[in-house]
Amino acid sequence: MERASPISSYRFAVGCSNSFRFFLFLSLEREEREREREGKGSWWKRSGGEWRMTVPGRHRPSAAAAAAAEAGGREAVALPHKVPRRQLLRVASVACGVQFGWALQLSLLTPYVQELGIPHQWASLVWLCGPLSGLIVQPFVGHMSDRCASPFGRRRPYIVAGAAAISTAVLLVGFSADIGSALGDPGGGETRYRAIAVYLLGFWLLDVGNNTTQGPCRALLADLTGKDHRRTRVANAYFSLFMALGNILGYATGSFSRWFSIFPFSVTPACGINCANLKSAFLLDVVILAITTCITVVSAKETPLSSAGGLMDSAGETQVQLNTEHEAFLWELIGSCRYLTLPIWMVLIVTALTWIGWFPFILFDTDWMGREIYKGDPNEGSNYQTGVRMGASGLLLNSVVLGCTSVVLEKICRKWGAGLTWGIANILMFLCFLAMLIISSWAKNKEYPQNGLPPDGVVIASLVIFTILGAPLAVTYTIPYAMISARTEPLGFGQGLAMGILNLAIVIPQVLVSVGSGPLDQLFGGGNSPAFAVGALAAFVSGLVAIIGLPRSQIAGQRGQR
Numbered sequence: 251m252e253r254a255s256p257i258s259s260y261r262f263a264v265g266c267s268n269s270f271r272f273f274l275f276l277s278l279e280r281e282e283r284e285r286e287r288e289g290k291g292s293w294w295k296r297s298g299g300e301w302r303m304t305v306p307g308r309h310r311p312s313a314a315a316a317a318a319a320e321a322g323g324r325e326a327v328a329l330p331h332k333v334p335r336r337q338l339l340r341v342a343s344v345a346c347g348v349q350f351g352w353a354l355q356l357s358l359l360t361p362y363v364q365e366l367g368i369p370h371q372w373a374s375l376v377w378l379c380g381p382l383s384g385l386i387v388q389p390f391v392g393h394m395s396d397r398c399a400s401p402f403g404r405r406r407p408y409i410v411a412g413a414a415a416i417s418t419a420v421l422l423v424g425f426s427a428d429i430g431s432a433l434g435d436p437g438g439g440e441t442r443y444r445a446i447a448v449y450l451l452g453f454w455l456l457d458v459g460n461n462t463t464q465g466p467c468r469a470l471l472a473d474l475t476g477k478d479h480r481r482t483r484v485a486n487a488y489f490s491l492f493m494a495l496g497n498i499l500g501y502a503t504g505s506f507s508r509w510f511s512i513f514p515f516s517v518t519p520a521c522g523i524n525c526a527n528l529k530s531a532f533l534l535d536v537v538i539l540a541i542t543t544c545i546t547v548v549s550a551k552e553t554p555l556s557s558a559g560g561l562m563d564s565a566g567e568t569q570v571q572l573n574t575e576h577e578a579f580l581w582e583l584i585g586s587c588r589y590l591t592l593p594i595w596m597v598l599i600v601t602a603l604t605w606i607g608w609f610p611f612i613l614f615d616t617d618w619m620g621r622e623i624y625k626g627d628p629n630e631g632s633n634y635q636t637g638v639r640m641g642a643s644g645l646l647l648n649s650v651v652l653g654c655t656s657v658v659l660e661k662i663c664r665k666w667g668a669g670l671t672w673g674i675a676n677i678l679m680f681l682c683f684l685a686m687l688i689i690s691s692w693a694k695n696k697e698y699p700q701n702g703l704p705p706d707g708v709v710i711a712s713l714v715i716f717t718i719l720g721a722p723l724a725v726t727y728t729i730p731y732a733m734i735s736a737r738t739e740p741l742g743f744g745q746g747l748a749m750g751i752l753n754l755a756i757v758i759p760q761v762l763v764s765v766g767s768g769p770l771d772q773l774f775g776g777g778n779s780p781a782f783a784v785g786a787l788a789a790f791v792s793g794l795v796a797i798i799g800l801p802r803s804q805i806a807g808q809r810g811q812r
């Protein structure tokens with residue numbers, strides 16, 4: 251076979267004015283001779299009357315493939331297959347079904363549990379089960395999904411199992427009053443302990459299902475995008491977009507007060523109109539969740555664990571080599587903290603402070619509207635329920651802004667840097683919480699008209715605050731996950747383990763807020779303002795830490811390495 255001689259290659263190199271090219275071609279000639287001696291064939295092929303260098307095993311030569319070849323035996327390395335964005339969009343769709351139920355949980359369940367008889371100061375303790383289950387379930391699921399050898403893939407079995415758990419949980423919560431009555435609960439406004447027990451069981455299972463589904467889904471998106479950090483942020487933005495859509499549908503469902511007329515069977519002697527509306531909403535959740543889960547499972551193309559014991563991504567590349575013996579998942583999670591670098595710790599610190607800011611709002615947003623703006627009581631009159639529905643409408647607007655922000659967030663991060671974007675979002679969150687404290691103070695000292703309804707200006711101002719908070723919420727749902735994925739990649743962590751580590755920074759603050767917010771509010775008069783004050787302070791500090799500790803130069807440098 252005819253090939254380019256060393257002399258012609260040498261003359262070509264000398265003719266180049268760039269000395270780097272000269273030494274590069276000398277190196278290629280030397281390696282060419284070594285390949286000939288080893289019988290591996292030539293890199294040079296004639297194409298169109300010209301000599302071109304190719305990598306054996308590839309039909310079309312590429313610089314990326316040549317650079318990826320091993321020095322010892324220049325065999326071709328397949329480039330990672332780029333998953334189409336449409337497929338990433340479909341895979342992320344399960345977030346809509348999960349978040350639909352989560353939106354109902356956020357907007358309706360704190361008021362509902364007070365109707366069952368749990369006092370306001372202890373209502374936050376009900377939410378303690380969420381972070382506790384997340385502390386155990388999320389790392390466990392992340393650990394196991396990294397190692398799952400199912401022929402259906404690593405992530406999809408857990409997504410399906412989580413969706414089944416969510417469906418069971420919402421049915422338990424929706425029918426808790428009926429089940430409690432069947433078990434002997436009294437009527438007449440007394441505390442219904444059996445219904446509360448069923449409700450708590452469903453609530454715990456709901457959080458277990460949420461953690462079982464969302465963690466593997468985010469890890470699956472990271473698997474599909476591989477080492478492309480920009481596409482990882484895009485995939486997380488899609489996930490956030492579907493979360494926004496689920497929020498919109500969920501909050502719209504929660505704000506509608508006539509579901510009982512559409513599903514008349516939901517009204518029973520133990521379950522009045524408010525309870526029937528909640529029950530009907532959760533039945534809709536089961537349908538939406540089933541549809542979105544099917545779309546995600548069918549759209550995701552996973553490669554099971556290789557026979558060699560490595561974790562394979564969507565391109566067939568080995569990501570992590572597993573030992574034959576594994577430590578217990580929680581011990582491994584804690585042990586992995588030894589290897590975390592300073593940039594990872596900064597992401598975790600900002601995440602923890604951010605969620606200390608968010609969780610009081612998540613717990614008491616609609617309760618704040620019904621109790622402090624409409625001055626209602628869960629078991630007296632209709633003002634409280636009117637305020638709860640108005641709060642759900644505000645959360646609906648919040649979700650619209652969240653979705654719009656998710657669409658443009660990638661461009662904002664490219665312009666400002668992810669750290670600066672995150673910091674500004676948290677400062678905006680601080681300003682919104684501060685405005686809520688001001689409105690609460692004004693409403694407390696203001697006499698309402700005889701109908702007991704607040705002035706329109708107060709309601710509009712409250713709705714505007716709820717709406718603006720959608721922008722920083724989109725940042726919270728997107729940037730931390732993309733940043734932790736990028737920063738843990740050099741350590742060789744699986745994406746499930748990386749999500750588990752980030753989850754620790756989310757659930758530990760939630761435990762603290764769940765335990766302390768109710769008693770703190772009761773200590774200062776029984777309102778929600780003390781918890782919001784703590785949230786505002788945490789939001790302000792997290793914003794400063796993000797701006798200072800996650801400088802724009804580092805983010806820009808990381809973008810340049812894509």
